[in-house]
Amino acid sequence: MNRRDFFTCHVADKSRPAASLGPGYYSNGVFRTHENKPVRFYDDLIKGKISIINFMYASCDKYCPRSIACLTKLQDLLGDHLGRDMFMYSFTLKPDEDTPAKLAAYAKGNGARPGWLFLTGSEYDLTSIRFKLFRLDDPLLDFSVDIHASMLRIINDNNSRWTSWVLPDPPRLIREAVSWVEPTKPFAVRVRENAELQAAIDKESVISAPKRAEFKRAHGWPEITAKYENPDGMKKLQTLFHAGA
Amino acid sequence: MLKASAAAGVVTMLTSRKTLAQSLPPIPTQPPDCAAPAPTNSPATTPFVQALPIPPVAIPTILNPFPTLAADTANGEAARANHQDWFQFFPLLQYNVSVQPTMHQFHPQIPPTYCWGYNGIYPGPTFLNIYGVPVVVRFHNNLPVDNIGFGDNNHTTHLHNGHTASESDGFAGDYWSPGLFKDHHYPNVYAGFNEFPPLGDQLEAQHTYWYHDHRHSFTATNNYRGINGMYLIYDDIDTGFEFPGQGPQALRLPGPYGIYDIPLNFTDKLFCANGEMFATAPDAVPGGTDKFCVNGAIQPYFNVQTRKYRFRFLNSGPARIWTFNLSDNNGNPVPMTVVTTDGNLLPSPVEVISTSSVPTLTGLTVYVSQRYDVIIDFTNATPGTSWYLTNVAAQFVGNAPEPEPAPGVNIGNVVMAFNITGPPPSPDQSQVPEVLTTLPNISKPMANLFGTRVWNFNDDVVGAEGDPANPTGKVFNVNGLTFDPNRADATVQQGSSETWLIRNRFPGTGWTHPVHIHLEEGRVLDRRNITVNPTTGVITINSQGVPPLEQGRRDVYPILPNDEVLIFLQFRDWFGKYMIHCHNLGHEDGLMLVRWDVTTGPSSTVTSPVYSDGTPNTGNGQVNSGAQPNITPALTALAPTFNLNPPGTSKLNRPGLKGSKKGVKA
Numbered sequence: 001m002n003r004r005d006f007f008t009c010h011v012a013d014k015s016r017p018a019a020s021l022g023p024g025y026y027s028n029g030v031f032r033t034h035e036n037k038p039v040r041f042y043d044d045l046i047k048g049k050i051s052i053i054n055f056m057y058a059s060c061d062k063y064c065p066r067s068i069a070c071l072t073k074l075q076d077l078l079g080d081h082l083g084r085d086m087f088m089y090s091f092t093l094k095p096d097e098d099t100p101a102k103l104a105a106y107a108k109g110n111g112a113r114p115g116w117l118f119l120t121g122s123e124y125d126l127t128s129i130r131f132k133l134f135r136l137d138d139p140l141l142d143f144s145v146d147i148h149a150s151m152l153r154i155i156n157d158n159n160s161r162w163t164s165w166v167l168p169d170p171p172r173l174i175r176e177a178v179s180w181v182e183p184t185k186p187f188a189v190r191v192r193e194n195a196e197l198q199a200a201i202d203k204e205s206v207i208s209a210p211k212r213a214e215f216k217r218a219h220g221w222p223e224i225t226a227k228y229e230n231p232d233g234m235k236k237l238q239t240l241f242h243a244g245a
Numbered sequence: 246m247l248k249a250s251a252a253a254g255v256v257t258m259l260t261s262r263k264t265l266a267q268s269l270p271p272i273p274t275q276p277p278d279c280a281a282p283a284p285t286n287s288p289a290t291t292p293f294v295q296a297l298p299i300p301p302v303a304i305p306t307i308l309n310p311f312p313t314l315a316a317d318t319a320n321g322e323a324a325r326a327n328h329q330d331w332f333q334f335f336p337l338l339q340y341n342v343s344v345q346p347t348m349h350q351f352h353p354q355i356p357p358t359y360c361w362g363y364n365g366i367y368p369g370p371t372f373l374n375i376y377g378v379p380v381v382v383r384f385h386n387n388l389p390v391d392n393i394g395f396g397d398n399n400h401t402t403h404l405h406n407g408h409t410a411s412e413s414d415g416f417a418g419d420y421w422s423p424g425l426f427k428d429h430h431y432p433n434v435y436a437g438f439n440e441f442p443p444l445g446d447q448l449e450a451q452h453t454y455w456y457h458d459h460r461h462s463f464t465a466t467n468n469y470r471g472i473n474g475m476y477l478i479y480d481d482i483d484t485g486f487e488f489p490g491q492g493p494q495a496l497r498l499p500g501p502y503g504i505y506d507i508p509l510n511f512t513d514k515l516f517c518a519n520g521e522m523f524a525t526a527p528d529a530v531p532g533g534t535d536k537f538c539v540n541g542a543i544q545p546y547f548n549v550q551t552r553k554y555r556f557r558f559l560n561s562g563p564a565r566i567w568t569f570n571l572s573d574n575n576g577n578p579v580p581m582t583v584v585t586t587d588g589n590l591l592p593s594p595v596e597v598i599s600t601s602s603v604p605t606l607t608g609l610t611v612y613v614s615q616r617y618d619v620i621i622d623f624t625n626a627t628p629g630t631s632w633y634l635t636n637v638a639a640q641f642v643g644n645a646p647e648p649e650p651a652p653g654v655n656i657g658n659v660v661m662a663f664n665i666t667g668p669p670p671s672p673d674q675s676q677v678p679e680v681l682t683t684l685p686n687i688s689k690p691m692a693n694l695f696g697t698r699v700w701n702f703n704d705d706v707v708g709a710e711g712d713p714a715n716p717t718g719k720v721f722n723v724n725g726l727t728f729d730p731n732r733a734d735a736t737v738q739q740g741s742s743e744t745w746l747i748r749n750r751f752p753g754t755g756w757t758h759p760v761h762i763h764l765e766e767g768r769v770l771d772r773r774n775i776t777v778n779p780t781t782g783v784i785t786i787n788s789q790g791v792p793p794l795e796q797g798r799r800d801v802y803p804i805l806p807n808d809e810v811l812i813f814l815q816f817r818d819w820f821g822k823y824m825i826h827c828h829n830l831g832h833e834d835g836l837m838l839v840r841w842d843v844t845t846g847p848s849s850t851v852t853s854p855v856y857s858d859g860t861p862n863t864g865n866g867q868v869n870s871g872a873q874p875n876i877t878p879a880l881t882a883l884a885p886t887f888n889l890n891p892p893g894t895s896k897l898n899r900p901g902l903k904g905s906k907k908g909v910k911a
Contacts, residue, residue, distance in 0.1 A: 019277075019393040019394070021527075133526075135525075136720065150720075151720070155527075159391070159392070159393050159394075160278065160393050160394045160527050161392075161393070161394070161397075161527055161528075162395075162526060162527035162528040163397075163462055163463075163528050164462075164528060164835075165836075166720075166722075166727050166835075166836060168856075168858075169727060169729070169856070169857060169858070170729070170856075170857050170858040173729060173857065177462070180397060180399070180462070180463075183391070184390040184391065184398060184422065184423065185422075187390075187424050190422045190424065190425070191321070191424075191425075194318055194323060194324050194421070194422075194425060195318055195324075197324035198316055198318045198324035198325075200324075201324055201325065201326055211845070212329070212820070215739060215845055216439055219439070219739075219740045221439040221440060221442075221740075222439075222442050232377075236375050236479070236481075236484075239486070
């Protein structure tokens, strides 16, 4: 921990959510956005928000383009949450190459909307949060730059719920993962969604009983019409209960 | 006498014990998590000060509203497909289970810990069942709507490796939210009931199961919170009782449950000073921690008499691989006799001991979610002394320095102690027959294999897309893909059989993947190790045969780095979605899961063809680019080398019992 962390991490901050892990956990290093604005990691990026965090670098041409394209589509699925209570942060893995100006061009080229920030900073601060958020306890992977082009961390500071996903999976899946850290929906809403899910299951090609019977006949398996009766089974179970319970 | 007690028992079970079953502990409010600062070790605890807890038996009840074929969504049941074969295996017993928060004390020196558990206890109640008595279990999700920190309040239960229809299998994507419940139909039938009606092939009997949370992306945290328990099924061969007169078919292994048949649910945890469990991050649990817990107690003792016991070892995760040794009071190694592997009877008992000359029988290595039923014979133990079960992986326990309990036994490695009390009140009537079962005859399905399906369990940095220069970025994947609950990577036709080649990435990064396959148990046909000649670069696949503890049927197949395992599988009884996944709970949450479906057919000839967004999966994560993990021709040429039983009937064909002779030495 450097001197800045020591001071910023231990200052009591009444404005942060009660369940938050706070700057002592997340660290509070200063990064610079693609708009060339300085921001503190916890205070400005994490506190009270849902954050969707990944690592990238502008010159990455193998895996990153698909990952970034996926995030571009995710913006639409986040709707007006983006920039209000949900934010997307793409940190560079190569701070030497990626200046704010270069990141600004990259953001523009990928159609980033307000609420999606591309950030650079000191190697120390970037590595610190990379290890804090994406550590696998495997040196080969933890120090690999490429591996981090696909990892996505989703954090809600208000209830300290985290989850993760990998890129470039469909944005639909990532949007669903974001919903897991959101506050649980009201019961009435969940009951309605459950009914909708049931309707979808019923509509799907569920294999009907007659079709199953036909399939069994095709295999030459005997058809079972009567319920299986097991007069002795219950008696055996009784003795088990008496001995074990 | 037995009949009379049985008749009386029905009344007792449904009346007085009903009230017992319903008295759930109060739901506590959640204390703050202790994520920061990270503790380096748990508070110090004195070993062997608490007795081993035995999970209580789950008690049946009458469900209200009554369970139905279709999901009762109007009354709060979670959405699901109709129960398959519901009327054929109409449930005779009903259970009501609440998944809820609770306070559980792991050790007298550690304050009570906020946990989640089945019926508010950890481990959950043990289900005692009989093959041929179908049951329905209603799982209420009573987890908090406003939970903070690790764990997710959406829940689904998987009965591992229950022979259950898809809608009751606890598929990882079929979770339900707080306030809803779901009925799982457990028909308690043997596999192959279509082929061998009405109950299935008794040779497919499986006896030791466990049930646990399977909500994808949060399985590790939810299990760490405590959502797991055991589920045992007996039949007329493994009866649960040791007394004579049960017929010549009865094995008479030590029993009954709770007295001489003891579950041992092993896990490890890291505690903060306030008693809360530590999670490395709000969605991750520590991979290796400093407190060994057995049935929810840290380093407990168990009082034993000088006779045989049956212990049901279960590694409930999240990640630790245990290697167990047993030492007597002088520190000398004592053998343990394994009778079942993943709940399936071995053809013959297998002895493991820490000093075995056979590497695979040196200690009992238990990967996550594996089960071993182990007979320990204390007959010759000295009353007043203690035997010690140790995990040989060196471990810092965080205790004040303790003397070695026995010569050469490091207290930091001791998982639990067996205190020898004295002779049993009545003579030991249990036995360990030399022949436990015969394996199902698979020569016919082996001759009609659809093919070999390859599943590459990758932890790549590079090359998962087939091009070694093309970094995938994905850490945990199968055939280059990660889990999408809506995408099946393979479909198999009901009634067909295949061999599956499960392969760890080569060259591996050092991770072991205990791979679990839902639905039917498999037979290990071959284990192979992949090596590369450092000078020529030639890759060699070295067959290692089938180790002694994989001679029976299994449902978890660990693959060590650079290993692959070839198994035989059948898909006979139900339609729907099932999974193959790594059961290291952290890897599982890293989306190392695959959905595959049993359908009316035909089986898919290509495995993992597309990403879930429809993009073609060009390289499939194959080890050597160019080769495709698709169906390859049946391995009929290899078949004669497999130890197949001669053609016969499905009836159990076991020679007469040979007294209580100890098992074979492999």
